[in-house]
Amino acid sequence: MARSVTVGVDGSPESLSAVEWAAGEAVVRRQALRVLHVWSAAPSPHASPHTADSRRDWGRSVLREAVRRAEARFPGLDVAAEQQPGSAAEVLLGAAREADLLVLGSRGLGAVAGFLVGSVALSVVAAAPCPVALVRADSPVPDGSDPRDVVLGVDLGHGTDALFAYAFEAARARDCGLTVVHAYPVPAPYGIAPGESLAATTPDLFAERYERLLDALRPWQGKNPDIDVRPVAEPGHAAPVVLDAARGASLCVIGRRIRAHGPGPHLGAVDHGVMHHAACPVVVVPHA
The missing domain is CATH 3.40.50.620 (HUPs)
Known part of the structure; x- marks a missing residue:
């Protein structure tokens, strides 16, 4: 697989903004963009039989929106979308082994306070074999x-x-x-x-x-x-x-x-x- 800029998306506004930032980064680096969504296939004790299918379908809609945003902002960009089941941190770390850069969205706390970095992002940053970018929702897209x-x-x-x-x-x-x-x-x-x-x-x-x-x-x-x-x-x-x-x-x-x-x-x-x-x-x- 050709190395690329990979971005993890979970449907949050921060992650969708990270997709646009990652798309711009892919353009300036002249690389392809890989958009990855991780969904948990493990059922909770009170989940209905249709819960897993609903999560997977929702994830597909998240991917479609992420790809739409990337292609609308940068027409002609090579974008691939992928959905994988499992632990978010483990799947993202696996993706990092095939990427030149892994991009994650992070909640902004204001111009002074900076980022709210979640536990998944922290564990990925601490162990990823490639550089990891943390991007706020208000970050200008590189062009x-x-x-x-x-x-x-x-x-x-x-x-x-x-x-x-x-x-x-x-x-x-x-x-x-x-x-x-x-x-x-x-x-x-x-x-x-x-x-x-x-x-x-x-x-x-x-x-x-x-x-x-x-x-x-x-x-x-x-x-x-x-x-x-x-x-x-x-x-x-x-x-x-x-x-x-x-x-x-x-x-x-x-x-x-x-x-x-x-x-x-x-x-x-x-x-x-x-x-x-x-x-x-x-x-x-x-x-x-």
């Missing part, structure tokens, strides 16, 4: 003409290749700039005078971190000389720094470490902070 930057939050202490590759590709597809943000902690002994910035109190630390960021970016800028890149090194906790940089962005890209050991997939505090409070779509990229 390749949005001048707003893609913002990438990066931790230089871990692998960055997958993050840089995704972020540069996203900026190229949108024909926009790329802001790369690296947040770093400030040692406790440093004092801050009233009105003074953290960076001003630690010039040597700032210079070291900024140079590390430039070093990490250099080979990617060499391969993408036409993309306008703005490196930003800021002292402080990563989530607030990334969220501040992502205000007004077209997309925010963050990473999720793939754990080789331990109790299993999980999301860190930075992932949770950015996912729940970003006002723009967020893509979580798994990386080493």
Whole structure:
């Protein structure tokens, strides 16, 4: 199967808006769109014999509406619709193994509060082998003409290749700039005078971190000389720094470490902070 942008749809307004966003993403990435609906075939103790058929039929109508929206917004887009029974998280994770990007709708809590991320979305983001996008109902649909930057939050202490590759590709597809943000902690002994910035109190630390960021970016800028890149090194906790940089962005890209050991997939505090409070779509990229 050719790799594609896959979007999960459950009939909610958020998921139907996510379909339109995913369709736009498929167009700018020059890929096909796969629309997937998962229905539960397991009967409840009080369900009638016709309940499963009703759920399946309702799901088919959801798929038809999703495909109609995608094709109306982007005529000529290659769209495939599929319905599968089972657990939503398990089916979506299976679909993620065949996708370049998995898109999920998420309820918006307002321009300041950001997302309400449900348990299914959280479990999928934590374990998906491909990047996962969380999209609010009010997110503008990508069409390749949005001048707003893609913002990438990066931790230089871990692998960055997958993050840089995704972020540069996203900026190229949108024909926009790329802001790369690296947040770093400030040692406790440093004092801050009233009105003074953290960076001003630690010039040597700032210079070291900024140079590390430039070093990490250099080979990617060499391969993408036409993309306008703005490196930003800021002292402080990563989530607030990334969220501040992502205000007004077209997309925010963050990473999720793939754990080789331990109790299993999980999301860190930075992932949770950015996912729940970003006002723009967020893509979580798994990386080493």
